[in-house]
Amino acid sequence: MIEKNVDVKKEILAGLTSFFAISYVIIVNSMILAEAGIPAELSVFGTIFISIIGCLAMGLIGKVPIVITTGMGVNSFFTYTLVYSLKMSWQEALAVSFCASLVYLIVAYTRLTQLLIESVPDSLKHGITAGIGIFLVIVGMENGGIIVRGEHTFMTLNSFQSPILLLTLASLIVTLFLLLKNIQGSFFIGIILTTLAANLFQIIPKTENLFSLSAIKNYPSIVGQLDFSGVFTTEFILGTFSLSMILIFESMGLFNGLLTGLTPAGFKKVFRVNGIIMLLSSLLGTSPTIPAAESSTGIQQGGKTGTMAVTVGLLFLAAVFAIPLLSFIPSSALSPVIIITGCMMMENIRHIELTDLSEWFPAFLMIVMMAFSMSISDGLAFGFVAYPLVKTFAGKRQSISLPMWVISSLFLLYLVAKVWI
Incomplete structure (x- = not known):
């Protein structure tokens, strides 16, 4: 059902933009989970189905322009921490995801949600948005081949002989031109033009498609495969505990960062909807869901309502039958959208009191750690742990609320837990 006073054309264009910006998750999530032991040709359907359910629920119930899909970073935690480091089977890892989602729901359906919202300082809220922004910029530059791993540094500028780099820069110029000329659907037009150029002139070889619709008949074999046999083990x-912290605070940070002006009641609704979808993800044989940072690409294109999310959900549905076509879209077509969106999100720095180091430094630490650790959850941890310490050092301990001390302590435990896993 379309909401009243909605510019449907603009919402659909926003949905198309967000879908193409996040479409890589369909393939990439499946490949990461394959390393945990879940067959990629089966988990791809779990990724798509939970994205369909999540986007439709967020659009129809939450009524916000947010894409819900499996979290990049969360899937790495699933594979490389739960399975590789803690030696769990993928079935046990799904059980951990289920339990972490239950913890999330306990927070979502109690006063803890409102308490957490009210306790987080504005400087950290704006820092979360800016941090996600620079995180997206680096993701976009890496995916677009602008930066690569250096021989002596962790990143360096790619060679200008790289066709991926040149195509990304050309796409960035075209997309910026369209955007600054206020052409509606500029992001989507940029994606289409770059995709056409890449395929017509064979600038970048099309990647081999490893997925087939015929494999869907075997998908039920990974549904509901949760193993709780080790539930009482360390x-x-x-x-x-670690996954719960990531899911609760990363989701909270993303909702706050992506949705400006959301009322407390509205926040509770979307936070709860996300928790239910998160719980379903483990039952469908995939890693937990979170709000996608790439939702901001659609929001920047004018998406303001749940119609955008519904559009993305329907496009995920269409993707079931068009998985092979996704291999035609080069990363160079998507990277400029992600880079520009990240730049726009970084504007929130201007709302932070830069003349007060006790406010600015924790937010700054959060921002740079999100970027250079390539982890939103790790960035959140450093920012929240630093805030009460810096305030105490500045003689402003009285400005720290008790809930803030608790949140900081939980994030400290999260960082300590990383030592053991």
Whole structure:
């Protein structure tokens, strides 16, 4: 059902933009989970189905322009921490995801949600948005081949002989031109033009397609495969605690960062909807869901309502039948959208009191750690742990609320837990 006073054309264009910006998750999430032991040709359907459910629920119930899909970073935690480091089977890892989602729901359906919202200082809220922004910029530059791993540094500028780099820069110029000329659907037009150029002139070889619709008949074999046999072991408890912290605070940070002007009641609704979808993800045989940072690409294109999210959900549905076509879209077509969106999100720095180091430094630390650790959750941890310390050093301990001390302590435990896993 379309909401009243909605510019449907603009919402659909925003949905198309967000879908193409996040479409890589369909393939990439499946490949990461394959390393945990879940067959990629099956988990791809779990990724798509939970994205369909999540986007439709967020659009129809939450009524906000947010894409819900499996979290990049969360899937790495699933594979490389739960399975590789803690030696769990993928079935046990799904059980950990289920339990962590239950913890999330306990927070979502109690006063803890409102308490957490009210306790987080504005400087950190704006820092979260800016941090996600620079995180997206680096993701876009890496995916677009602008930066690569250096021989002596962790990143360096790619060679200008690289066709991926040249195509990305050309796409960036075209997309910026369209955007600054206020042409509606500039992001989507940029994606289409770059995709056409890449394929017509064979600038970048098309990647081999490893997925087939015929494999869907075997998909039920990974549904509901949760193993709770180790629920009382140290590894299971440690994994559940760490994943709960990531899911609760990364989701909270993303909702706050992506949705400006959301009322407390509205926040509770979308936070709860996300928790239910998150719980379903483990039952469908995939890693937990979070709000996608790439939702901001559609929001920047004018997406303001749940119609955008519904559009993305329907496009995920269409992707079931068009998985092979996704291989035609080069990363160079998507990277400029992600880079520009990240730049726009970084504007929130201007709302932080830069003349007060006790406010600015924790936010700054959060921003740079999100970028250079390539982890939103790790960036959140450093920012929240630093805030009460810096305030105490500045003689402003009285400005720190008790809930803020608790949140900081939980994030400190999260960082300590990383030592053991």
